[in-house]
Amino acid sequence: PDAAPLRRGLPVPQGISKTAFLVAIEELRSALGPDHVTLNDKEVKNGWYMEHPNTHDMMPLFDSEEFIASAVVYPGSVEDVKLIVKWANKHLIPLFPISIGRNLGYGGSAPRVRGSVTIDLGRRMNRILEINADDFTCLVEPGVTFYALHEEIQKRGLGDKMWIDTPDLGGGSVVGNTLDRGVGYTPYGDHWACHSGLEVVLPSVGDDGDVSVFRTGMGALGVGGENTWQCFPYGFGPYNDGIFSQSNFGIVTKMGMTLMPNPGGxxxxxxxxxxxxxxxxxxxxxxxxxxxxxxxxxxxxxxxxxxxxxxxxxxxxxxxxxxxxxxxxxxxxxxxxxxxxxxxxxxxxxxxxxxxxxxxxxxxxxxxxxxxxxxxxxxxxxxxxxxxxxxxxxxxxxxxxxxxxxxxxxxxxxxxxxxxxxxxxxxxxxxxxxxxxxxxxxxxxxxxxxxxxxxxxxxxxxxxxxxxxxxxxxxxxxxxxxxxxxxxxxxxxxxxxxxLALMDQVAGTYNWNDNALMKFNNTLKDALDPNGILAPGRCGIWPKRYRNRGWEL
Amino acid sequence: PDAAPLRRGLPVPQGISKTAFLVAIEELRSALGPDHVTLNDKEVKNGWYMEHPNTHDMMPLFDSEEFIASAVVYPGSVEDVKLIVKWANKHLIPLFPISIGRNLGYGGSAPRVRGSVTIDLGRRMNRILEINADDFTCLVEPGVTFYALHEEIQKRGLGDKMWIDTPDLGGGSVVGNTLDRGVGYTPYGDHWACHSGLEVVLPSVGDDGDVSVFRTGMGALGVGGENTWQCFPYGFGPYNDGIFSQSNFGIVTKMGMTLMPNPGGxxxxxxxxxxxxxxxxxxxxxxxxxxxxxxxxxxxxxxxxxxxxxxxxxxxxxxxxxxxxxxxxxxxxxxxxxxxxxxxxxxxxxxxxxxxxxxxxxxxxxxxxxxxxxxxxxxxxxxxxxxxxxxxxxxxxxxxxxxxxxxxxxxxxxxxxxxxxxxxxxxxxxxxxxxxxxxxxxxxxxxxxxxxxxxxxxxxxxxxxxxxxxxxxxxxxxxxxxxxxxxxxxxxxxxxxxxLALMDQVAGTYNWNDNALMKFNNTLKDALDPNGILAPGRCGIWPKRYRNRGWEL
Ligand SMILES: Cc1cc2nc3c(=O)[nH]c(=O)nc-3n(C[C@H](O)[C@H](O)[C@H](O)COP(=O)(O)OP(=O)(O)OC[C@H]3O[C@@H](n4cnc5c(N)ncnc54)[C@H](O)[C@@H]3O)c2cc1C
Ligand SMILES: Cc1cc2nc3c(=O)[nH]c(=O)nc-3n(C[C@H](O)[C@H](O)[C@H](O)COP(=O)(O)OP(=O)(O)OC[C@H]3O[C@@H](n4cnc5c(N)ncnc54)[C@H](O)[C@@H]3O)c2cc1C
The missing domain is CATH 3.40.462.10 (FAD-linked oxidases, C-terminal domain)
Known part of the structure; x- marks a missing residue:
């Protein structure tokens, strides 16, 4: 059945009353504009690939209402994302960021924690910020699909000069697929290895009441550093990008990607x-x-x-x-x-x-x-x-x-x-x-x-x-x-x-030396997201507030 | 002049008296064996490339006694490294790890903070743990030089099958050069991109009194995961390797590296x-x-x-x-x-x-x-x-x-x-x-x-x-x-x-959005090294105990 009313009602996140939650949602609505926050209180509708839901997995492995969002928010800018993070920290409401949400086979667009507020980054933040035909690079926002990037390259008459690398399905996002370390099938198939530069909104609120956004690699240069942001992935000092892949440490708002020169046949x-x-x-x-x-x-x-x-x-x-x-x-x-x-x-x-x-x-x-x-x-x-x-x-x-x-x-x-x-x-x-x-x-x-x-x-x-x-x-x-x-x-x-459903089990197999890796990941999680608001449980990483409280599957 | 007596005497680290320091050194000596800790209380000797000092830069940009170690310790095992970390946390003595210490042009073997105890990892931990002729990979300890790896490949009769990639000078270490994101000149010249898998000793002491050692990538698998440790760099969950390059977040005790197949001409x-x-x-x-x-x-x-x-x-x-x-x-x-x-x-x-x-x-x-x-x-x-x-x-x-x-x-x-x-x-x-x-x-x-x-x-x-x-x-x-x-x-x-001398200045140029990157690096540093014992100041990252106290140059 394609659409069914919610049997379990509005999936209010744990630890907050329905009334308080609805008040918080109203607060978010008035901050972002009423059109940019929708409550998931009506139905589950699986749709199909081209019109997939962003509230849950269109291909549910469990009951559809298990991994399901309470609401979806549509930021239009990095400032909006910061505002959402502040809001979530204030109310201790779990957030789950998706770029497009076509992570089929791995949980689709569903959040790991029932009742999370899904940040659908792709809906409004979907610009191709640059295609650089000299360097064979591009800079994209989360909502740019492989289709969209390919089309834009053709539209600019660069199709004969450069290729993108696409997974088997082209409807996913360059950002989401790469952050999940997806693969494609040209010599540029290792998407993670081919990216260059991230812009990340961190999940915590600083002592100054502000949410930090930083750029990795050369993007951190103060003046015009962007000229090398997509050319050289590393920058100076720790190469931080990796910890934002397959994790829940930050929300990526921009990513650079290299493009493949036409190989001449x-x-x-x-x-x-x-x-x-x-x-x-x-x-x-x-x-x-x-x-x-x-x-x-x-x-x-x-x-x-x-x-x-x-x-x-x-x-x-x-x-x-x-x-x-x-x-x-x-x-x-x-x-x-x-x-x-x-x-x-x-x-x-x-x-x-x-x-x-x-x-x-x-x-x-x-x-x-x-x-x-x-x-x-x-x-x-x-x-x-x-x-x-x-x-x-x-x-x-x-x-x-x-x-x-x-x-x-x-x-x-x-x-x-x-x-x-x-x-x-x-x-x-x-x-x-x-x-x-x-x-x-x-x-x-x-x-x-x-x-x-x-x-x-x-x-x-x-x-x-x-x-x-x-x-x-x-x-x-x-x-x-x-x-x-x-x-x-x-x-x-x-x-x-x-x-999503198997993340705890898989993470549990990477348990060398008394789970040293997970202990390390937990240290990072607690340092970066002390209130545990960002994608709790993703890749088996639970913030302190959730850890060892029966959330693991 | 090749050797000169120390003008400024034993470079005792700040914040500890000479007597207390000497007692601490004795404690370390009796734990590791008297031969494995040497005090730097006699002379500065620059030597030359093949016999370079491990206490300071053989090519000093400042006075030789500015960036200089108080002592050098020679661990023989990962357990030794853990013990050294515990010791440093107990006495709040800064450590500076080197693999070989031939980082010439970038500070040689010198520590950033005068009086640090240098961990010369390469002296005793210098085994080539594996050369895999099927997968074209190897696993090395910090003391393996490009020369040593090359020789071993020849010795095993694999020279016709596989190449290493070497920087302009072959006397550096595969581990140290790669961690500093050095480059070589074959198609495998981006050493960081070509490594696969780290074993890392963390700089803090846990609540259980223990020091954590973890493996990145597939090395974290509990049983026999090593079969893929050098084949696939990412593993599951956050890809953590990058934060250990150009940083002071951990001590690397093993690293995997890919080898280049003979290209046939x-x-x-x-x-x-x-x-x-x-x-x-x-x-x-x-x-x-x-x-x-x-x-x-x-x-x-x-x-x-x-x-x-x-x-x-x-x-x-x-x-x-x-x-x-x-x-x-x-x-x-x-x-x-x-x-x-x-x-x-x-x-x-x-x-x-x-x-x-x-x-x-x-x-x-x-x-x-x-x-x-x-x-x-x-x-x-x-x-x-x-x-x-x-x-x-x-x-x-x-x-x-x-x-x-x-x-x-x-x-x-x-x-x-x-x-x-x-x-x-x-x-x-x-x-x-x-x-x-x-x-x-x-x-x-x-x-x-x-x-x-x-x-x-x-x-x-x-x-x-x-x-x-x-x-x-x-x-x-x-x-x-x-x-x-x-x-x-x-x-x-x-x-x-x-x-070393320019790290603060260079880090300061990566200051986008009110130094957001350095604030992020500082958050990681404080979470991973709360006592600030590991390589303070390296790449401009100062632990809390040193931050804004005039250490920056
Ligand atoms: C038939 C079929 C074939 C497939 N073939 C392939 C294939 O060849 N290769 C492949 O890799 N996959 C494949 N997939 C899996 C999947 O469809 C793709 O990987 C898809 O690109 C992922 O969805 P997405 O890009 O919309 O990412 P999203 O669903 O938007 O993101 C994936 C996950 O990454 C995280 N994330 C996303 N955006 C952000 C952000 N901005 N900040 C922080 N975290 C974020 C979230 O946790 C999210 O759940 C296939 C699926 C199907 C059904
Ligand atoms: C003439 C000349 C040419 C050169 N050409 C090149 C070149 O082509 N390419 C190039 O890359 N460099 C070059 N260099 C610079 C340098 O000599 C090499 O990079 C050299 O390999 C680095 O020294 P090392 O390998 O002994 O590393 P080390 O000095 O052992 O390590 C470098 C730094 O990494 C950190 N570190 C090392 N080991 C560890 C560990 N186990 N855990 C944590 N941190 C660690 C330390 O902070 C250390 O200071 C050149 C130098 C000269 C003099």
Missing amino acids: FESFMYTFANESDLAPLIEIIRPLRISNILENVAQLRHGLQTLSVKGHPRTNYYNGSGPMPDPIIRQHLRSTATGECAWVYYGMSYGPAHIRGHKLSIIDNEFHRIPGCKRIDPATLPADEYFWSRDRIASGTPDLEELKWVNWMPNGAHAAFSPVSPIKGADAEKLYGLAKRRHGEQGLDLMPAFCVGLREMHLIVEIVYDGTDMGMKKRVEKCLRDMIDDAAALGYGEYRTH | FESFMYTFANESDLAPLIEIIRPLRISNILENVAQLRHGLQTLSVKGHPRTNYYNGSGPMPDPIIRQHLRSTATGECAWVYYGMSYGPAHIRGHKLSIIDNEFHRIPGCKRIDPATLPADEYFWSRDRIASGTPDLEELKWVNWMPNGAHAAFSPVSPIKGADAEKLYGLAKRRHGEQGLDLMPAFCVGLREMHLIVEIVYDGTDMGMKKRVEKCLRDMIDDAAALGYGEYRTH
Whole structure:
């Protein structure tokens, strides 16, 4: 059901009465203007990707009213953000900042603490402040999506000169995705590594009654320092940016990003591998090629089932049984697709002029063919609507939405991700694939793994697609995710990013030396946010006011 | 004079009596073993590069006894480091950690606060803990030099497979150089960007009486997380590494570093440019080539005078006048060298197999020749002892010492650096070169600038060589440096790194929004080091106990 009235009523944050909360909201309204604060007291409406809610996760893993905002505030300026921080400190109301809120698979736009006031930064603060065609950089506000940045570059006639790097879906924000350390698929795919410069509003109120806003790197220079803000990430003194990624230490109001120069040509390629057991030897082949940049982008090595599901048809088109879809069925259906019957599909791209690409492509072709049954699929044989061309667009910096299609696998399609990191080793791939397979089997879920190969590591991204309205299925999904996290931790693997619901568990696996890392993060949290108003619980970091009071999940 | 007795006696740190200090030192001695603590109560001895002092700067910019240690302690383990931290907190004695202490041009091994106890981490903690030939990574302790790492790779027969990246001098430590965000000259030249994983001992004592040691990134995983520690820098949650670079927030006891795969060929090239005024158009040509990686390494564009001085002869061989050496004299002497008469020399390297290099080199050759008078010097014509081959070694990962030679320009040769960052723009190069020239002129100093071109920015590195025993000259050097820093700041430029003596001034230029950055750094400092025992004043960050008490310079 698309919209339903709130069953539990206005999600007033803990520790404040409804009346006091409503008074506080009125205070905020009169400070920011009545249009810029909305109370979430009516309904839950999941919408869809292009019109996603900003009050909760459109793909809820729990009950929709669990991770839900009490109100949403729309700042129009850095001054507004400071004002909101002051207000929250005064009333001890938790805030949750989002840029766009399309963090699907990881919690969408939902806050971790029920009743938080969501700061929707992107709605009004969405300017592209600069695109610098000399330096190949830009400076953006939180609301700039990959689509918007791409469009603006085209509009200015710079499309032939520079590329952006986009994740699989282009509707997210450059700022939000980068702060969550998301990845894309050109050689500029490590978004965190490619950013340069942050402007941050801190969550505390100083002795002078003011809220501090500071700029990292060269942006801290007093006079005109902005000329190097996006050219050189470090500045002088501690390089502070990192602590604002995957954290709850500050609200980012501006971010610089580097842009990729047009490499002078590009060419996608696709290989299929026949057997499940090809995984390990293939990964061993990939590692040296990737580290030496013969394989130049974050490639996706996908399981056949994902190649099938991304066609966008419901699972029932192929199979009606319960439990994971059997391999023979998957293979049978793949036979009539462009890839043909196979276990794995490798999507990659080579960059540069033709003769430079030729050098790399011939090495790749030789190496990949060491796996018996390896097939190169000639792109010329593929129709324009084949998924391959979506990967081609993405790996050449053009935002796309095709990837959303596999969500149709289930009615009321939702998904959550298990994303462990490992070396690029065959043995690691097998262990992670093996545990995922076992746990999916136990819970009767379809397994759609993709190995995203970074430079010296790979992320295994396992997206579990489920029916967002099926509480029983969601319990199984959660159980499967939690079991996989524990299994992986026991083998020495950790997640690079996770869903809101799983943050405490994942953070708990990074527990070396008696949780020394979390103790350190807590020290920073208490110093920077003594009242604990900013995104309590995000990435497992709880402020003092919440710590060890049963908030952990 | 190479060794002189201490004029000012044992440099007891402020706030503690000599007797109490000596008792404290005895306590430390009996805890660590008598050999592992030495009192600095006898002499100042500058030694030379290979046998540099760890108590003070071998190239002092002030009086040698200004930035000087009271004692040096040699921990042999992380436990020892924790013990030292506890001891310092108990007695409120300032500590100053060094890895090797060859931070020449930036303060050498000297502490910022007179009488600090230097922790010489490198002396005993100097193991290469791992070299991973699959992942192209290593894990090192503070005492591992670029030379040592290079040698070990050769010894294990991996020299043909992987390269290290080294700064101009190979005697520094991988850890210390990287923490100070130093640079080298292969495509892995941004050392900070290439590291992966830190182990850090924090400077405070917890409520439980213990000192915390934590690992960043994947190193925080409880069980066997080390398999990805050097493969993936980020881990889960805040990416904390950055705040330990150019700071005084922690003591790094282990660091991971990535290694470069042998690119399959390399080729140095050198171009000369005839006129001073070629600088701006050349920089404009370099920018797009560098950003698109046609120019692949941190190239050095050097002034002719540095090419002359690196031959290692004293200035008096060429000129005896006072004031900056006149241009015609420089040009005259260059005539009989390999570069011939010129204003600028570009040293670069191209990587990969011959046909790949050819592609890039021909683009570079065409572009550079757009500058009238540009000359390519054929390496085949250069003798084996020509400086060009030192750059060739460095840009292909072989540590070297040739660069030290320009220090011979002056008797008792010492130097200090002015290192502003700017976009790669002709106008910026001219402004920075112009102000350096004016200020050198005013102080009668020779100007030896080199532009080190990063990816989207360049560091101008101006090394002022002076006579370390000539107090008058040192005053002029300091004045010149301070004036250049102020001039640059007024034009919107800031330094990427600086000398101990100039840290307050440089930090003061990063003063946007009422010093918001320094206020933030101070908040972190007070939270992490409440007693203010760790490297007070480093990078301009003063702990509460020292702040606004006249320590700033
Ligand atoms: C089919 C599919 C494919 C996907 N493929 C990819 C992929 O290839 N790569 C990838 O990285 N992701 C992928 N995702 C996940 C997700 O959709 C993207 O990462 C998306 O860009 C994140 O949403 P956002 O940009 O709107 O960020 P937001 O939701 O706005 O932000 C993410 C989080 O960061 C924090 N945050 C955001 N803005 C701020 C701020 N200004 N200050 C402080 N904290 C802030 C908040 O905690 C927020 O929850 C995929 C999802 C789906 C459904
Ligand atoms: C001729 C010449 C050429 C040079 N060329 C270059 C160059 O190309 N590139 C370059 O980067 N530099 C260059 N330098 C500067 C310097 O020599 C090198 O950067 C050198 O590597 C730094 O010294 P180190 O490695 O011994 O570091 P250290 O002196 O050990 O450390 C540097 C600083 O980092 C901090 N630190 C060190 N270890 C730790 C730790 N374990 N925990 C916490 N803090 C720590 C300390 O504050 C210390 O003062 C040059 C110097 C000269 C004389």
